[in-house]
Amino acid sequence: MKETVVIIGGGLSALACAEKLVERYNVIILERDGVLGGLAKSFFYKGKWIPITFRHIMSIDKTTLHFIEKYGLEDALLWKDVNIAFWFDNECYPLTKPQHIFKFKPFGIVDKVRLMKLGLYCYLKADWSDLKDVKADEWLEEFVGENITNTLFNILAEVKFGTLSSVSIEWFGSRLHETSVNREKYSYLTVGVQELIRAISDYIKRRGGEILLNAEVTRIKDNNVEFVCNNEKIVVKADKIISSVPPELLVNISDLPINVKNELKEIKYRSAISMVVGSKQLISDQYWNVFMRPRFSFGGIFNHTVLYPEGGVDGEYVYYFFTYLDETDDFYGLPENEIRDKYIEDVKAICPNFEALWTKLTKIRYASPFYSFKYKNPPIKILNDTYLIGIYREHPATRTMNSALLSGQKTAEFILREAD
Numbered sequence: 212m213k214e215t216v217v218i219i220g221g222g223l224s225a226l227a228c229a230e231k232l233v234e235r236y237n238v239i240i241l242e243r244d245g246v247l248g249g250l251a252k253s254f255f256y257k258g259k260w261i262p263i264t265f266r267h268i269m270s271i272d273k274t275t276l277h278f279i280e281k282y283g284l285e286d287a288l289l290w291k292d293v294n295i296a297f298w299f300d301n302e303c304y305p306l307t308k309p310q311h312i313f314k315f316k317p318f319g320i321v322d323k324v325r326l327m328k329l330g331l332y333c334y335l336k337a338d339w340s341d342l343k344d345v346k347a348d349e350w351l352e353e354f355v356g357e358n359i360t361n362t363l364f365n366i367l368a369e370v371k372f373g374t375l376s377s378v379s380i381e382w383f384g385s386r387l388h389e390t391s392v393n394r395e396k397y398s399y400l401t402v403g404v405q406e407l408i409r410a411i412s413d414y415i416k417r418r419g420g421e422i423l424l425n426a427e428v429t430r431i432k433d434n435n436v437e438f439v440c441n442n443e444k445i446v447v448k449a450d451k452i453i454s455s456v457p458p459e460l461l462v463n464i465s466d467l468p469i470n471v472k473n474e475l476k477e478i479k480y481r482s483a484i485s486m487v488v489g490s491k492q493l494i495s496d497q498y499w500n501v502f503m504r505p506r507f508s509f510g511g512i513f514n515h516t517v518l519y520p521e522g523g524v525d526g527e528y529v530y531y532f533f534t535y536l537d538e539t540d541d542f543y544g545l546p547e548n549e550i551r552d553k554y555i556e557d558v559k560a561i562c563p564n565f566e567a568l569w570t571k572l573t574k575i576r577y578a579s580p581f582y583s584f585k586y587k588n589p590p591i592k593i594l595n596d597t598y599l600i601g602i603y604r605e606h607p608a609t610r611t612m613n614s615a616l617l618s619g620q621k622t623a624e625f626i627l628r629e630a631d
């Protein structure tokens with residue numbers, strides 16, 4: 212008789228974990244949403260699955276690429292050389308290749324040389340763990356000086372995660388290394404990430420795994436997992452429980468010991484707003500646009516059409532507007548139509564004729580763990596039969612589909628090793 216493993220959440224980490232365990236265990240995935248995918252989910256619009264947030268895959272995302280190949284979808288990967296561009300005073304400056312540095316007007320020659328040196332250093336330095344006790348702002352100020360730190364990295368930090376002084380250079384330097392190694396190599400899965408999710412979930416179901424949607428776990432006590440599905444309260448007895456939900460949510464529904472709860476509560480999340488927009492107007496011919504000066508209600512805009520020219524439903528451009536912020540931020544609390552109107556009003560500063568043909572706005576409460584200074588990954592196993600998966604276990608890796616899939620695999624391998 213196979214033991215029962217209940218996985219809470221149906222995002223990518225859960226699917227990667229279930230895929231490895233399903234031969235050996237009776238696996239049940241409980242997902243509260245009506246579709247699988249979590250942060251990587253898509254919505255169906257005019258015959259197309261469109262991701263709720265921008266969704267690129269980089270050449271360094273080895274685990275994601277492995278899954279794509281395993282499920283025979285590699286021919287659907289469209290690779291593009293794209294740039295990250297910074298906007299100063301309504302001018303757009305790509306900054307991905309070394310030659311971009313020389314054309315980067317916001318900096319004089321001394322800063323340009325410093326930036327070149329930093330680029331080379333980050334390219335060569337893969338392991339930043341020796342600098343885990345050093346704050347990002349202090350290290351950068353020493354390496355590239357105050358001007359670059361303030362004009363570029365401080366603003367970039369505000370747009371992406373908060374302040375530079377609140378994170379270590381171990382984490383930030385790992386990000387810079389990834390970007391410099393990956394350079395401009397980005398791809399999009401043209402059949403949609405939804406297709407990869409479908410392929411993995413079909414595999415799990417063919418091997419006897421169960422996947423329940425609209426199944427919100429409301430309580431875990433003594434290995435009894437209680438969930439609500441179609442207004443019905445159901446309880447499953449689990450031999451093992453694997454949680455992929457943000458730790459704060461697990462704390463709220465479980466009977467974990469207080470010391471474990473306190474450790475998990477230390478992990479805070481940033482929220483995000485993502486708005487997909489279809490439009491006939493070109494805002495920027497660069498893929499990744501970060502707005503440095505002046506700042507707008509959105510931190511950046513991805514021109515999805517640069518990565519995937521067929522991305523629109525009717526030949527239009529598709530953009531992803533995004534803002535990372537705290538849940539308590541007033542802007543996050545605004546009604547969706549007000550956020551949408553503000554985004555569109557602001558974008559007219561750079562594209563005066565801009566008109567949205569259609570929009571889809573999503574508020575994401577748990578968008579990314581906040582990898583604060585001295586962040587510690589929680590362990591794989593937090594109690595006798597309770598295990599963790601998810602991006603919050605993968606510091607200093609970035610929160611990507613890659614780190615989610617990898618974390619699911621790692622915990623599954625841990626459980627299989629324990630059982631041997």
Ligand SMILES: Cc1cc2nc3c(=O)[nH]c(=O)nc-3n(C[C@H](O)[C@H](O)[C@H](O)COP(=O)(O)OP(=O)(O)OC[C@H]3O[C@@H](n4cnc5c(N)ncnc54)[C@H](O)[C@@H]3O)c2cc1C
Nearest residue numbers: 220222223224243249250265266267428601602611612615
């Ligand atoms: C704005 C944004 C843009 C991104 N862009 C990219 C990108 O371009 N490329 C890339 O590789 N990655 C990107 N990512 C990151 C990537 O999407 C995530 O790292 C990954 O999908 C996280 O997977 P996960 O399984 O760890 O967590 P999640 O996807 O958060 O999965 C957790 C699941 O648990 C479910 N759940 C929560 N509570 C309960 C409950 N009580 N009962 C049952 N189910 C529950 C949730 O509904 C969710 O489905 C982006 C993320 C964001 C926020």
